[in-house]
Amino acid sequence: MPEQNFVTVSNASKTYKKGRTVIPVFDGLSLIVSEGAFIALMGPSGSGKSTLLHAIGGLERINSGSVNIDGKQIDTFGQSKLSKWRAKTVGLVFQSFNLMPSLTAYGNIELPLMLAPLSRSERRRRVEEVANLVRIDHRLKHRPSELSGGEQQRVAIARAIVADPPLLLCDEPTGELDRATSGEVMNILRTLCDELGKTIIMVTHDPSAAAYADQVYHFDKGQLSVAEEQAA
Amino acid sequence: MSALGFIGLSVKAAWVRSLVLMLSVAIAYALFGILAAFYLAYGSTGDDNADRMITTSKTGFSQPLPISHFRQLQQIDEVGAASIASWFGGYYREPRNSLHAIAVDPVSYLKVYGDDIRIEPAARKSFLSDRTAMMVGRSMAERFGWEPGDQVSIINERIARADGGQAWSFRIAGVFEGATEQIDTSFLYIHYDRFNEARAGNQDTLGWIVSSPAPGADPIQMGQAIDAFFATAADRTTTDTERSFSQAFVAQFGDLALVTLLVLGAALVSLLMIVASTTALAIKRRMPDLGILKGLGFSHTRILGLVIGESVLMVLISGCIGLALAATVISGSSESLASIAPGIAITPAICALGVISMIALGISASAWPAWRSVNTETVTMLRRN
Numbered sequence: 001m002p003e004q005n006f007v008t009v010s011n012a013s014k015t016y017k018k019g020r021t022v023i024p025v026f027d028g029l030s031l032i033v034s035e036g037a038f039i040a041l042m043g044p045s046g047s048g049k050s051t052l053l054h055a056i057g058g059l060e061r062i063n064s065g066s067v068n069i070d071g072k073q074i075d076t077f078g079q080s081k082l083s084k085w086r087a088k089t090v091g092l093v094f095q096s097f098n099l100m101p102s103l104t105a106y107g108n109i110e111l112p113l114m115l116a117p118l119s120r121s122e123r124r125r126r127v128e129e130v131a132n133l134v135r136i137d138h139r140l141k142h143r144p145s146e147l148s149g150g151e152q153q154r155v156a157i158a159r160a161i162v163a164d165p166p167l168l169l170c171d172e173p174t175g176e177l178d179r180a181t182s183g184e185v186m187n188i189l190r191t192l193c194d195e196l197g198k199t200i201i202m203v204t205h206d207p208s209a210a211a212y213a214d215q216v217y218h219f220d221k222g223q224l225s226v227a228e229e230q231a232a
Numbered sequence: 233m234s235a236l237g238f239i240g241l242s243v244k245a246a247w248v249r250s251l252v253l254m255l256s257v258a259i260a261y262a263l264f265g266i267l268a269a270f271y272l273a274y275g276s277t278g279d280d281n282a283d284r285m286i287t288t289s290k291t292g293f294s295q296p297l298p299i300s301h302f303r304q305l306q307q308i309d310e311v312g313a314a315s316i317a318s319w320f321g322g323y324y325r326e327p328r329n330s331l332h333a334i335a336v337d338p339v340s341y342l343k344v345y346g347d348d349i350r351i352e353p354a355a356r357k358s359f360l361s362d363r364t365a366m367m368v369g370r371s372m373a374e375r376f377g378w379e380p381g382d383q384v385s386i387i388n389e390r391i392a393r394a395d396g397g398q399a400w401s402f403r404i405a406g407v408f409e410g411a412t413e414q415i416d417t418s419f420l421y422i423h424y425d426r427f428n429e430a431r432a433g434n435q436d437t438l439g440w441i442v443s444s445p446a447p448g449a450d451p452i453q454m455g456q457a458i459d460a461f462f463a464t465a466a467d468r469t470t471t472d473t474e475r476s477f478s479q480a481f482v483a484q485f486g487d488l489a490l491v492t493l494l495v496l497g498a499a500l501v502s503l504l505m506i507v508a509s510t511t512a513l514a515i516k517r518r519m520p521d522l523g524i525l526k527g528l529g530f531s532h533t534r535i536l537g538l539v540i541g542e543s544v545l546m547v548l549i550s551g552c553i554g555l556a557l558a559a560t561v562i563s564g565s566s567e568s569l570a571s572i573a574p575g576i577a578i579t580p581a582i583c584a585l586g587v588i589s590m591i592a593l594g595i596s597a598s599a600w601p602a603w604r605s606v607n608t609e610t611v612t613m614l615r616r617n
Binding site for chain 1: 613
């Protein structure tokens with residue numbers, strides 16, 4: 001297990017406002033994830049695990065506390081800086097894939113590279129490389145509507161890693177997949193961690209998916225507890 | 233993929249909506265083009281000259297002036313050349329073929345308008361020497377297929393002949409051209425003397441006097457001098473620029489420009505509002521896609537650029553198609569509009585105004601939803617997926 005802390009969430013609090021009602025999500029929460037680690041966050045719906053994931057990815061802001069990623073305190077970043085940081089540092093994988101329906105698998109995977117000053121041939125090389133890695137290279141010309149759920153999620157994973165970010169945030173990546181396909185997707189994530197050294201934080205309800213992680217955290221009533229540490 | 237390619241794909245993805253939207257914009261700008269061209273051309277006779285002034289009865293344009301005014305006016309120091317004209321009108325064969333026919337004193341009229349009208353010397357001579365001759369503008373001659381030498385009967389129910397007839401027969405002495413394309417040639421000219429002698433009433437009266445200043449004289453001062461000269465006469469006068477006269481002349485058929493402006497303007501504004509709201513709705517529906525881009529690290533500026541760029545590009549493409557359509561329509565109907573809107577065309581100024589308004593429309597239609605999209609939490613946008 002690598003030693004260096006990559007993600008450090010300290011004393012973080014988050015509330016939502018619904019009308020005049022303030023709904024607490026978590027309060028005083030802390031989490032440390034080492035570089036190259038693969039952790040799973042489990043817990044009931046509404047426990048705040050996805051909100052924590054979004055805060056780590058800079059998609060949502062916490063009310064107090066700090067979120068430090070690879071030595072950078074991102075909760076102090078402005079929007080523009082946060083966008084640039086996210087493009088370089090974070091790959092996102094969602095339950096509902098969130099692919100753009102108008103683009104082919106190739107176009108979807110290529111999207112993050114629009115932000116990098118790369119030649120067309122270099123972009124093509126990178127897209128084909130990651131597509132090959134997640135075994136979706138034979139479906140690059142197809143649109144999301146022509147792909148199965150497993151294929152769509154593999155496209156989403158390829159898109160998440162094409163710009164080579166060190167951190168992957170996965171929100172229920174197997175939530176819409178059957179058991180066999182879930183296994184394939186989890187194997188890919190495990191490989192990305194083991195062979196490419198990606199740090200992966202995954203939110204899941206599925207114990208069999210969580211079993212692929214190095215460490216599983218349980219979320220309940222805004223509190224986080226280490227459930228188990230397991231061999232990959 | 234370039235930003236332009238990305239925009240193209242977005243349009244392609246919702247091609248029905250995009251097509252309808254672009255069609256709406258194209259129609260809106262076709263209307264805009266026609267309206268603007270008409271508005272600019274309306275009231276301009278094309279041969280308006282800054283030096284020429286028109287003198288009419290102070291009572292109103294339709295009130296005749298005595299012919300003696302013409303002789304007296306020529307004695308005013310500031311007046312250089314002057315001529316007379318009276319509206320004749322009438323129609324050819326059927327009432328729908330109404331004619332813009334003017335009775336003029338040929339010698340003096342050709343002297344005043346000599347720089348604007350081009351006619352063969354032989355035809356000119358033929359016109360001057362024959363009181364039953366008429367001189368026809370190219371546009372009108374082509375409209376009715378008239379040739380020099382043709383004998384044409386004009387029916388005039390408004391101006392009765394002394395012998396009770398309504399038909400006036402004329403020989404076409406020649407066809408004149410405008411010195412420039414802007415000069416209206418949908419007119420014909422007949423001899424005032426013959427017209428004056430043959431009509432049943434209003435003898436020795438005229439419709440208006442056109443005059444140009446003497447060398448060194450100012451046309452406005454000339455106009456003031458003319459009106460001052462007739463200030464104590466029984467038939468007082470008002471002298472104005474040729475352009476003002478042209479507009480007042482056309483206005484007797486109804487204020488076409490105002491009606492056009494109101495009707496088409498209302499239609500155009502309504503259409504543009506629909507376009508703006510449709511564009512805004514289209515962007516709102518693309519919130520999940522924009523959320524994906526934000527999630528991937530696209531900056532607010534870049535997303536604003538994509539959204540507004542897409543809107544501006546669509547409006548620009550379809551708007552230009554609309555202006556091209558307007559140019560085609562105007563080109564096809566310029567002859568029939570020549571009498572009220574001579575030289576009507578989609579001018580560079582209209583194109584420039586059109587393009588500026590297209591950009592403004594594209595931005596205004598997309599700015600608010602684009603601004604909302606960048607200020608909505610990425611997660612909220614993704615949840616709409």
